[in-house]
Amino acid sequence: MNPKTKSCAGCLKRITNGNHLSCYLCSDTYDLDCANINFQLFTTMSKDRKDKWTCPKCHNKKKKSDNTNTPIIPKLGQKRNRRDFSSSPDETESNTVDQVTQRKKLQTSVSTDSSPSHIDESLLSTIRLEIQSSIDRSLKTVIESALKKEFEAIKIELNTLKDLKTGIEFLSDEYDRMKTELKTSEEKVKLLTNSNNSLLIKVGELSQRLNLIEQHARETNIEINGIPEGKTENLNNIAKQLCSVISIPSQVVEAASCTRVRKMNDTTSRPRAIIVKLLSVSKFNKKNPNEKLNTTHLGFTGTKTPVYVSEHLSPHYKALHARTRQVAREKSYEFVWIRSGRIFVRKNEHSPAKQIKSYETLDKL
Template sequence: MAPNKTKKKDNWQCPACKSKQRKVDNTNTPVQGCRMSAKQNSPEKASDENNITIRKPATSNPSLQSPTSPCLSLPNDEVLLATIRSEIQRSVAESLESMVQMYFMKEFNEIKKELTAVRELQNCVEYLSAEYDRMKSELQTSQEKISSLGKVNSSLSDKLNDLTNRLNLIEQHSRETNIEISGIPENKSENLVSVFQQLCNTVSISVLDTDVLASTRIRKLKEDTERPRSVIIKLQNTEKRDEILAAVSRYNRKNQNDKLNTSNLGYGGQKLPIYVSEHLSPYNKALHASTRKVAREKAYKFVWIRNGRIFVRKDDQASAKLIKCYDSLSNL
């Protein structure tokens, strides 16, 4: 026994040195015994095989581990920093998530408002488009009607001009045997036939009572004028009319300084000129007045009437021009 004890003493090592070596069974060591005693007071389950202890999963926060175990050490600085870092990251993540959520909620609300405005604008555009199509259709229909009415109006205008010309011809034809005398003073007891016979005697033309079919005064074109109303003498035929007009023209050419006037007819007082011409229709009379005005403006020397038609001549060498309508005056 003594040699064995001496051998054990020579091979003895302290527990710190022994802990570095791999042991097969360390149940009798002081540390293992401490663990065994702690195992009896903890809810951990130990396995009987190979002395392996199976612990519960550790919590995320090491500070929450039970401090009652005398063998467990407090978290060191690295664990504490990791915990703080984790808490900061979690707080930042939550704050960031909240901010992102608020931002996107705000943006979504704005987008919803804009989408609502877009829908309203779309409805407005659709309404305007429908109205535009309707107005375009109505405009096209109106243009077609206007075009049709324009054609009808043009046709009616041509017919009206034709009827006006025909009516003017009829009116002028009904006056072809008449002569119109302007400038004879009015008298309540006047005898127009006697006055006309005196005029014919003055211009050296004989007229029988049977040559005169009717005599009358006509209404003034301008009521405010002081000139007397014109006298209309209706004769038997156009030959007698032309004879009287030719005689008056010869008399006035011979007496340039004393043309036919009121004194030649036995009227006293101031000498007033007397004009003898064909009896024109209202249209031709207005056209004749416009022709004389334009002729004075454009220095035309001659304006005369022959068989109800109006002629002008620039001078003695120029050819005569027939004035059929107002458009002819623009060509002078």
């Protein structure tokens, strides 16, 4: 047998577990059955109580309480009366018998559970267990209720987040769609811009060609400005007289081509220009710088006004020529002239001539 293994002093069985008590008087060891203690009470016993535990054998050996206060024995310090001894022996015997307190015999085996302390401990343990169980149930109910409320709130929040997620996904899809459409639109705008630029270049080229064609159609025309208008005027006679003055044979004048044209500025008081289609243009003013062509040369009386003979320009080149004369005055250019429908400028006699093809060329002067 293992020397460390203990045996119960009551049933002499070996104790294989730690559920036992040792008497602090006789040091005998008892299992819980022989100690008459249930396991629940054993687990609630404090260490101090276990150390002061007494076995049933030692508990029965304890001295009984003092019985000096019984009726047959006088109290301490009280004298007996002599008349107590004067009674007859029979009376004395009967009185003695009547006054003797009869005690019940003690049971041979006294259970530790029957003691008031053990009963109180068992009751307190049961009460503690009931209270603990009630508290546990209450706490469980409260916790479950609180958790249920929290879970409901979390569930609502999750549903809200789900709806929010759906909304965000929808907005994201719409953003991607709009981004794709914007990219497509940007590409279309870029293509249209390139196409528009190409068309503008072509339109500019066509406009320039049209202006050249219009100007070429006017190469044999001259424009006469400054001739007074009259209701009975004869433009052919005026053209023939002009040709005779500037030494051009009158047969070069084409009668069908003599006509007045509308003024570019209707508010001016100057007379409308006369267009005459000639085969050649004279240089009368260069030969007569002191007496340039004027109305007296053509037989008009009254105030002498200059007469200007120039090539018949298209509306585009006529406006460009007017703008060129204005810019030339602003930038101190001395010479502006037209030759074969082309506009030229020169800063002075020593500078080279520059052709004005468009307004952009004019801006670079």
